[in-house]
Amino acid sequence: MQNLSFQKKLLFSMAGLLLVALFLLSLLAGNLMQREVSQAMTSEMYSSLEQTRTTASQWVSAKVNVMRALATQLPAYPNGWEAWEERLTLGLDAGDFDLAYVGTPRGDMVQSQPPGELPAGYDPRTRPWYQAARAQQDLVITPPYVDAVTGDLVITMALPLAGEPDSILGADLLISGIVKDLLATQTRWTTQTWMLDQSGQVLAHPNQDRLQQNLSDLLPGVTLQSGIQTVEFEGSSWLLSSIEVPEAGWTFLLLIDATEVNAGLVGLTWQLLSLSLLVILVSCLVLYQLTHSLSKPLVSFQLQLKQISQTLDLSQRIDVRDQAELGDLAKQTNHLLERLSHIIQAIFRNADNLSESAGRLAHTAGLVNQNNNLQQQVSQSMAAAVEQMSSSVAEITSTMEELSASSTQIADHSQSVVDVANLTLDSSKKGAQAMQQLLHRMTEIQQDNAQSLDEIMQLGAKSKQISKVMDLINTLADQTKLIAFNAALEASSAGDSGKRFSVVASEIRRLADSVTDSTLEIEDRIQEIQDSISRLVITSEKGSGSIQSGMDVSAITAEDLNALVQAATKTSNAAQQISLSTKQQKTASSQVVIALRDIANASTHNAQSVRSITEISEEMVSMSAELNQLVHEFRLANHDTKISDRQDQ
Known part of the structure; x- marks a missing residue:
């Protein structure tokens, strides 16, 4: 990361933060979608089953109420069966029964009009409905069975008469219609509704071949329990829930295709992933343009400053379009370059003066060594050199004052x-x-x-x-x-x-x-x-x-x-x-x-101490030459021609 450019560092940092945020949001959205789909499916299954149970309970309760009213109104052993037949016919219409009848303890069978055909030697006392109602002295409902003539599902309701408990009121009731309505449950997914009796035998099924089969044969190892469970049926996975109708002893099963539920969830997940990838691509493009626009002025500033530092051309200035902090920094840098240009110009002048002063000082020292008879002339020459050196020091002081002002x-x-x-x-x-x-x-x-x-x-x-x-x-x-x-x-x-x-x-x-x-x-x-x-x-x-x-x-x-x-x-x-x-x-x-x-x-x-600096003057000459050489490496506006002339001299 240390060798990367500022633009790449900024781009990678922002892209990494964006990816982490999108990843966390995708996980959260996926969990929320899975939970919402599960809740919707559970609510819809429970609502459908509860509606089925309510409808079945109300239907059975209405028939039971008609049976109890008819058992109360029928008299005990009338003089003729016409009174029973008339009331049985009225009860048949009121309860929408298929056939209403009374079995007596003497073996008589009184039916509503028109009566049904009975086999020869028919004795109601031997029938299960008669025996069960007489034994319990209360209403009994037989398990549904298939009518041999019509092929419809039929149940028999039996109840002792109020005035003659040994005489049993019975009624045959077709349940194919109500069962068809109850099994017509529809959801947004593929659905099957089954109807079972108390022994677990299938009474109603979308596939007629499954009727009269046991639940353990169709769904091995499955036990009915509260909640939703996953089962395997006909090579597919199904979500199973059940509900009981205690009034009739029926149990309804609702099966929903688990593959369709999971397919919807997978589709939503793919849509979420596609949207996330699209957001990532668009965000990367935006981030690239943003980081490029942010780093472009800084890179331009860096290149211009690098060009100035390599060429030592103090006549150049840094040009940026930014008017904010970077623009202010460019202005300060240009101002500093301007100040340095002035300082270098002053150093040019002072370096020449210093070189001339060092030469005169060395020449004066040479005169002292060569001719002792000219002592006064030498002293004057040395004093002038000292004054000239003092003037140079004053100019240097002025330059340092300018540098102090810049600081x-x-x-x-x-x-x-x-x-x-x-x-x-x-x-x-x-x-x-x-x-x-x-x-x-x-x-x-x-x-x-x-x-x-x-x-x-x-x-x-x-x-x-x-x-x-x-x-x-x-x-x-x-x-x-x-x-x-x-x-x-x-x-x-x-x-x-x-x-x-x-x-x-x-x-x-x-x-x-x-x-x-x-x-x-x-x-x-x-x-x-x-x-x-x-x-x-x-x-x-x-x-x-x-x-x-x-x-x-x-x-x-x-x-x-x-x-x-x-x-x-x-x-x-x-x-x-x-x-x-x-x-x-x-x-x-x-x-x-x-x-x-x-x-x-x-x-x-220090005029009297000039003689002690003879060797120092020679060194100053050498140092002034080096200083001139170093100073001439700088390029200054309006001064390049003067420098060239001085170099020629």
Whole structure:
């Protein structure tokens, strides 16, 4: 990483952070999708099974109520069977039975009209329905069986008469229609509904070849239990759930194709992965353009400064389009180059003067060694050389004063850098505070969403209360039908005088049937409303999960802003240290200027010590030549021609 460019470091850092964030969000979204699909499938299975059980229980309860009313109204051993036959026929119509009959302890079989054909020697006392009802002295419902003539499923209800317990009221009831309605359960996936009796034998199945088979043969090793379990059937995986109808001793199984459920989840997962890859590609392109635009001015600045440092051409200036911190740095650098150019020009002049002074000093020293008779002339020559050297020192002092002034300006600009760093620190703190406020607002949004979800749940509870009211209306309608039936029985007992009353009872019973049909339609609408509420709850929960994801991302961003505040704090401290160092350099430059001034003052008192610097003067000549050679390596505007002329001289 140390050998990479600034642009690549910035690009890799931001891309890595983006990949980590997208990976975490993808995992979270995948888990949420899997949970939501599972909850939706479970809710739909339980809702379908509960609706099936409610419908079956209400249907059986209505038939049982008709049987109990008919057993109460039938008299014990009438003088003729006509009274029983008439009431049995009325009960047949009221309960929508296939056949109604009474078996007596003497072996008589009285049937509703028209009667069914009985085999020769038929004795009801030998039939299982008669024996079971007489033994229990209560209503019994036989297991469903297939009618030998029609091939339909039939059950028999049997109940002792209220006035003659040894006489058993029986009724045959076709259940193929209600079973067909109960098995017509539909979900968004491939679904199968089975019907079992108490022994686990299949009574109804989409495939007629599976009828009368045992559940253990179709699903080996599977035991019915609460909840949802996965089973293997016909080479496919299915999700199985069951519910019992205790009034009839039936059990309904609901199977949903697990492959379709998993296929939907896999499809959503692939869509999420495709979206994540698209976001990564677009983000990488945006990040590349962003890092390129951010690093381009800095790279240009670096190349221009490198060109100046390699060529030592102080006439060049750094040109950047940025007007912010980098532009200010370029201005300061150009100002420094300008100051250095002036300083080098001064050094050019002072180096020539120093070279001439060193030459005269060496020449003067040579005169002293060659001719002692010219002592006075030599002294004057040496004094002039000392004065000239003092003048050179004064010029150097002036140059150092300019350098000190430059140091002062650098110190002032470093203080500006400190101010900018402090401003950056304050802006970072404000950004962190704004992110905290955003996180607080996200929390309020989550609370509002939770409140909306609670209100939706209350609406669902109200709809369930309406369902209970509709059940009460159904019960009242059934009771009305029983009252109408009893009224019809009483009207038939009254003979011709009760015919009008019988018509009124029939109209009341039709009205009760209409009320029952209307309440069933209302229950269907209420069930649709409850299903819509369930989907709305699932959607609200998804929205709550998305809000929670947004809160998590906001929290991570707040942590990053806090880290940025800490980095800005460190930058401010470093800028303050730099400012302190430049101030110390300013102080040191001032001390150097004072020292040079002292040297200039002391040079006037060193005229008598010139003879001791003969060897030093030779070295100064050599050093001045080297200084000229070094200084001539710099290229200055408006001074290159002068330097060339001096080199020729």
